Amino acid sequence: xxxxxxxxxxxxxxxxxxxxxxxxxxxxxxxxxxxxxxxxxxxxxxxxxxxxxxxxxxxxxxxxxxxxxxxxxxxxxxxxxxxxxxxxxxxxxxxxxxxxxxxxxxxxxxxxxxxxxxxxxxxxxxxxxxxxxxxxxxxxxxxxxxxxxxxxxxxxxxxxxxxxxxxxxxxxxxxxxxxxxxxxxxxxxxxxxxxxxxxxxxxxxxxxxxxxxxxxxxxxxxxxxxxxxxxxxxxxxxxxxxxxxxxx
Amino acid sequence: xxxxxxxxxxxxxxxxxxxxxxxxxxxxxxxxxxxxxxxxxxxxxxxxxxxxxxxxxxxxxxxxxxxxxxxxxxxxxxxxxxxxxxxxxxxxxxxxxxxxxxxxxxxxxxxxxxxxxxxxxxxxxxxxxxxxxxxxxxxxxxxxxxxxxxxxxxxxxxxxxxxxxxxxxxxxxxxxxxxxxxxxxxxxxxxxxxxxxxxxxxxxxxxxxxxxxxxxxxxxxxxxxxxxxxxxxxxxxxxxxxxxxxxxxxxxxxxxxxxxxxxxxxxxxxxxxxxxxxxxxxxxxxxxxxxxxxxxxxxxxxxxxxxxxxxxxxxxxxxxxxxxxxxxxxxxxxxxxxxxxxxxxxxxxxxxxxxxxxxxxxxxxxxxxxxxxxxxxxxxxxxxxxxxxxxxxxxxxxxxxxxxxxxxxxxxxxxxxxxxxxxxxxxxxxxxxxxxxxxxxxxxxxxxxxxxxxxxxxxxxxxxxxxxxxxxxxxxxxxxxxxxxxxxxxxxxxxxxxxxxxxx
Numbered sequence: 001x002x003x004x005x006x007x008x009x010x011x012x013x014x015x016x017x018x019x020x021x022x023x024x025x026x027x028x029x030x031x032x033x034x035x036x037x038x039x040x041x042x043x044x045x046x047x048x049x050x051x052x053x054x055x056x057x058x059x060x061x062x063x064x065x066x067x068x069x070x071x072x073x074x075x076x077x078x079x080x081x082x083x084x085x086x087x088x089x090x091x092x093x094x095x096x097x098x099x100x101x102x103x104x105x106x107x108x109x110x111x112x113x114x115x116x117x118x119x120x121x122x123x124x125x126x127x128x129x130x131x132x133x134x135x136x137x138x139x140x141x142x143x144x145x146x147x148x149x150x151x152x153x154x155x156x157x158x159x160x161x162x163x164x165x166x167x168x169x170x171x172x173x174x175x176x177x178x179x180x181x182x183x184x185x186x187x188x189x190x191x192x193x194x195x196x197x198x199x200x201x202x203x204x205x206x207x208x209x210x211x212x213x214x215x216x217x218x219x220x221x222x223x224x225x226x227x228x229x230x231x232x233x234x235x236x237x238x239x240x241x242x243x244x245x246x247x248x
Numbered sequence: 249x250x251x252x253x254x255x256x257x258x259x260x261x262x263x264x265x266x267x268x269x270x271x272x273x274x275x276x277x278x279x280x281x282x283x284x285x286x287x288x289x290x291x292x293x294x295x296x297x298x299x300x301x302x303x304x305x306x307x308x309x310x311x312x313x314x315x316x317x318x319x320x321x322x323x324x325x326x327x328x329x330x331x332x333x334x335x336x337x338x339x340x341x342x343x344x345x346x347x348x349x350x351x352x353x354x355x356x357x358x359x360x361x362x363x364x365x366x367x368x369x370x371x372x373x374x375x376x377x378x379x380x381x382x383x384x385x386x387x388x389x390x391x392x393x394x395x396x397x398x399x400x401x402x403x404x405x406x407x408x409x410x411x412x413x414x415x416x417x418x419x420x421x422x423x424x425x426x427x428x429x430x431x432x433x434x435x436x437x438x439x440x441x442x443x444x445x446x447x448x449x450x451x452x453x454x455x456x457x458x459x460x461x462x463x464x465x466x467x468x469x470x471x472x473x474x475x476x477x478x479x480x481x482x483x484x485x486x487x488x489x490x491x492x493x494x495x496x497x498x499x500x501x502x503x504x505x506x507x508x509x510x511x512x513x514x515x516x517x518x519x520x521x522x523x524x525x526x527x528x529x530x531x532x533x534x535x536x537x538x539x540x541x542x543x544x545x546x547x548x549x550x551x552x553x554x555x556x557x558x559x560x561x562x563x564x565x566x567x568x569x570x571x572x573x574x575x576x577x578x579x580x581x582x583x584x585x586x587x588x589x590x591x592x593x594x595x596x597x598x599x600x601x602x603x604x605x606x607x608x609x610x611x612x613x614x615x616x617x618x619x620x621x622x623x624x625x626x627x628x629x630x631x632x633x634x635x636x637x638x639x640x641x642x643x644x645x646x647x648x649x650x651x652x653x654x655x656x657x658x659x660x661x662x663x664x665x666x667x668x669x670x671x672x673x674x675x676x677x678x679x680x681x682x683x684x685x686x687x688x689x690x691x692x693x694x695x696x697x698x699x700x701x702x703x704x705x706x707x708x709x710x711x712x713x714x715x716x717x718x719x720x721x722x723x724x725x726x727x728x729x730x731x732x733x734x735x736x737x738x739x740x741x742x743x744x745x746x747x748x749x750x751x752x
Binding site: 047050052073074076077079081083084085087088089090091092093100101104133134135136149153 | 646647649650651652653654655656657660664665668669671743744745746748
């Protein structure tokens, strides 16, 4: 059974079609990068999975549950969500951000504390920073806390919406490494939205290229480079300048 | 902590209610007065005499105009107040008859009684300067007929009233070369003393008649209806408060027009407190003019006497505004269409002048602190509703989405994410309401609710700037203190992470 399935979903905002009939499946443990230019609908697709956007037609399934108004809350607790800059609540400390939902569900004490330590190590966050408020953390640290919060309830699926988009190259590179390590350890299904080809190739098993609300091609990086299904794919892949090219 | 606050507020509210109800239980006698000097002095006499007789007395000074005070005695909020027979006939009883027997018969079914006349009349009259009176031999209105060259200056109201100048001129056949000039009543005395006019209209007990040495012309053809000073009281009062029966006896025919004129002059022109003026008259003392306390001492006294009431008005109304305003703001945020309606309505209410708003609540709650609280409550709503709504709406979309995405229910989101994030803006709205309430509560005195507005309204009617300041200074100080208090409250209410992040 697929960890995640979108079946022929569509979405229009007013008269503008944002998602044209699109289907996408993610196997358990699979890591897929969703890539494409700004405004191609990749974030909208991600938000559909969480029930933040309701599709005009088609169905969204997480595990065996069809996402609907009534099931959305249960689904959200099985899906971890990380956005650019972490989406942390400024009035809570890093630890409070991570544990908010657990505490509201009555979990407390040593077990909770141990889980936070475990996640801090996994996300590469020094435990001393847990008592800080988000404004006192660097961009990279906030992102690590965001990852911890997403993983807190041990979800089956992890959704990341341009999680490293706002970071400088050095921090970004380090976080990419740490994310890859974490993904390997966790063996969770991951759907990563990015517009950076190198990041996509580095973090994911396969890549889906989106354009104008539809997926144009899905395959490994090698597939996309060697056999682009569409001139746009060739153009998009080719547009990512390599360092060697720049030095030439 | 929160519970203690709620309990304290409930106690305050119940105190406010019991205080208004106290006139009805018979333990206390409540004296009312209208908002002018003579009414204050007469009411003060009644209060002092009753107190001497052992009764527990409260004096609600300057409740308002005739309509407000008469309503207050009808519903039992006060037990007795000074009135004039002509006013009763024209404004309240409306029978047309103005003799005492007819008035008493008209008021009896309402449970009200009228005392015997106090001895003087306060009616319209014409006055001329002493020199003109002597030169032309003027003593009564009909003497004016032979002197068409006299210059007449009348107040706007007197010129316009059917029972004023038009009727008077017709009854006496008065005609002057120059038509009467309309002039502000307060300026008429200046005009006659500087010789710019010869005849003006006055009230027979005007403080300035003696000061400017005017001669009041007798109404020899009985044009003006009698305006005998009397006391209107609840019919059961003499039985309920035995001391009051003695007051009635003591004041029967006790005050002549000249004495009243002099008392008005002492209070109005010399600035002697009217309680003192009343006490001096009762003790048959002539009294001296200058015995005012200083501004500082007066202000401290005002703080002691009116501060607790003012604070109660602000605290209770603000608590109610918060209790209703914050949920309304949340509703406006959660339901966009309801929100537009709520914000629109609250905005409209805010455009109502505050005095008018206070008066709206009189038919519902009578006079006193209850309608004042209602008005202050309504007045305090808008800033709180608007800021609650604004604070919630301005939460960044990614944070709102994050709260949803981590699986919080709507109520959990509100309580743990949205309200804390909006807390600074909500608190700013509450602060605005609090400061506005401190100011608006000064107007509450005009409907008999007490507070710092009491010396202000009394000072206005006495044209006494010092007395106005004695009320205005503590009100301004309280507004500043409230501002300061909110700095502390913000530390307690706004989450630390938010405060620090704004400082960065």
